[in-house]
Amino acid sequence: MDHEEKQREELPLGQNRPIQLVVSRNEAEGVTIDLGRVFHTMKVKGRIFAWVLVLCLTVGVCAPLLLYQFTKSPLKVSSVVTLRYEVPVKVEQTNEKGEKELVIPEDPEYEPVSDLTAPDGTELDVNQLTSTYVLQNALEGLTLSANISPAQLAGNIRIQTVLTEESRRTREALAGLAEAKNASAYERLQTAEMKYENRFIVSLTNGFGEEDSRNKVMLKDEELSLVLDRVLAAYNSYLVRTYADTRLPEDTFSVIDIAALDVLDSLDQIRTALSGLNTYITDKSETVQAYRSWQTGKTLTDWAETLATVQSVDLDYLQARVNAEAVTRNKTALLTGWKYQLRNSKNQLDEINENIAETRKILASYKNDEVYISMQESDAVKSTRAATDYYNELVLKQTENYEKVAELKATIADYEDRIARLETAKATEVSEEVEAELARTLDSATGLYTGIRDHMEEIFDSPLYTTYEDYSMPQGKTEGFLKASAKKMIIGGVIGVVLACGLWFLAGLAPEFSRGRKGKEAAAK
């Protein structure tokens, strides 16, 4: 430390005393940096480093934008799909092995779907959404900026089912226990029956092609949403096509040739056809029966009422006259026909009666199971008789037989009465009036059939029948490149500025070090 430096150290602060930074105060080597000179040097080099600052700032801001082009994640659009249809209510039944299981009864009741059950009561295979059939239909007629195949599309679709609250809790609880190495919990976790909500989430990710491929086909954002929308619409069509009962009522009226058939035969055929039409209506679910047409203002229930009216005011009225007056085109032929029908009915009755007698014998001698239950605590044994399923089936079968017998007896009595009347009465020729009335009856019945068929066609085209799934519009949007990189740009800019300032400071500092080294070399000399 020379004399001048000593004097400066002794000066009080605030009196133009230069700030000195002592990097190392060693007896052997010591470097003192004068910050005043550092800043002076920086000021001198400001002409260059101002531009370095601008350059670093520009690089810092632009680098994230460049990076975004390579690292941006492909857009993913998602849609929530909710199932909307009615499913048959299952009932508990014991199977052959004696296990209880849920089955669909012959005449089931319907309720809105609450889980992932298909409209026919089986488990819904949601993966059909990615089937070639559905995807091909979805892509058909779709103009896209790039061509994608159904296989490529299937690879980018993800389906996520949603567990019910209860199942989720069960799984979480069992998973916790399993983690704690609880063997039974682990086993239960494997076998636990999980229930799902009646909705699932479908996502479609942009970038189509091989998984490792660098050159993936990219669609525009709106195209991606459109593709998912079409896929879900196609899946809905698939569900309708697979599960909807779009069977129209059978046209049994157009084949009734009233000119060729005898009047009573024609009336019988019309009655049978009307009965079939009525069964068709009653077989439909309550929701379908309550649908009101926008064309006629009627529901299927209304049509069923009209059917009953037609039967009463047209058919029965004419039949009463024809029966009473023995109106026929050919008495002998009609009698032969009825006698044949009577014989058939009697044969059927004999067969069922035989069946009834046999079943009665079986039921009388049938031995049901005797069940013994031993009580663990008291060592006592209790017993009860348990009817087997077969026994119960036999009992119910016998009831059905009685019903059939009742129907057949009524038919036989009717035929016997008809035959007796026709044999004793003098046959009446078919008058023009009867012909006209018969034609009107057939017209009324045909009109009824046409009305019901049109009504059903309208239902089959309506959202009531064609909406098996309700889905939200695919959601998801790529952020603008400026918006997406804004934060990174700011950070990059700050880093650039800091870097430039650092360089600038170092540039101001460097002469101080070189001066110190030179001074040391001079002192050494």
Added chain:
Amino acid sequence: MKGTTQTHWLRTTLIVLIVLGLIGTALAAVMFTREKARTSASATLQLSFSGSAEGRAPNGDPFDMTGITTDEVLNAALEAAGLSGSYTAAQLRENLIVTGVYPENIVKRMTEYVSLLDANTELQSTLSDYHATQYTVRLYNDFDTGLSGVKLTGLLDEILAVFRNWFAKHYTPAAMVNHTAEELATYDYSQQLEMLKEDSSQQQRYADELETLAKDFRYGSEKTTFADLGVKYQSLDSEIDRLSATITLNALSTDRERLQKRYEMEIRNQQYRLTSLTEELTQIGEQVDAYEKEGIIYVSAGGTLREAGGNTKKTYDQLVAKRKAVTDEIAAINAKIALYEARLADMSETGTAAGKTTGTTEETADGDGDTAETAGTAETAEETADQMIRMTEEEQEQLRASVEAGLQSVITRKATIDGEFAGMLKAYSEQEINTRTVSAAGAKVQKASLLSGAFAMRALRTAGPLCAVGFMVCIALLIISRLKEEKQRKGA
């Protein structure tokens, strides 16, 4: 000197930026035009009728927007736009896209839904119950590049206007089709009443349904509600019943004999059925009595109760239910038989009355033909008998005329109520679906031009990096030149 150098560099940088900017823009323009972006017209369709937010149309049924792409709508729109010969419905259908618009928070919820494994019930119901009420309808022009933007927008406007009418037709309650007066006239009195009764009860049920759907709806100066209409049909029903009673009790018919045959046939048929059902009931009854229900034992094991046995419960219940069904059917048949028998009795009473009158008259005529003295008495008796027959016939005729008038009055009254119902339905439809509740707005054309925002973005994305690189190079060169100057200055 220093100032001149700086200006020189700044000028050079500016020139480089401009040149690169121009190159980038030109490049973007080439790429943009080569992409052949499609021209389209779009509009927003807003649904604000009651129930739209719940996905229910004014008639209470679920609705969708697929109707906009039907042949019916598109052909009508083409015709309205005067383009029916130029394009087909199929061409438009391929280019028409309808997308629902969801609010921002719903979008967020939906996208976050996947990760929210602990989503609460409220959130889930919000998601599943949400129905879009705003739709963006976009018509792309791939079918004629020569079609102007104005015409394309006009066509879209027509499609939306036609769709509104289509929507009103398909999704609002329609007037019910009933039997016509001409149709009724071809039937007998009782048949006509049966048909009228059917129509009236159906209309009443319809009015009741609508009352539930539109409680607040009032029509006309009398502020009629659908419930009022239901009451009117109820009153019509009572009138029909009264008329039916008169016809039945007096056995009035256009063909009395035939009516009698009909009743007899009904009784006969019902009796056959009754006989067989009674037999069935006896057999099922025996079955129920013979069926032994088994005992149920509850076993307590491990703190839980387990049931043993009890397999017969279900079968026994089914048997009992069957017996009840047969009993009910028998009761219904008995009621029918009683009704027809009563009708026949009414008919025979009326017939006996007429027959008795005729018989008495004939007897009087026969007994008084022997002497001349009694000839005058006989004539008087014949006159009295004729008078009695005439009176009966007159009475019958009067009754018939009165019934026919009553029937006509019922038909007319029903037609009036039906007319009012149709008017109400029309008014309800217009109230629910109109230009305000199904409104289309903001029809505009998006054309791929070099003045569009899409091109500006493209230019920015293409020219931006070029300009940035150019700028950086210029600055780097400037720095190098300054460093050289510095060195030279130091050297000097």
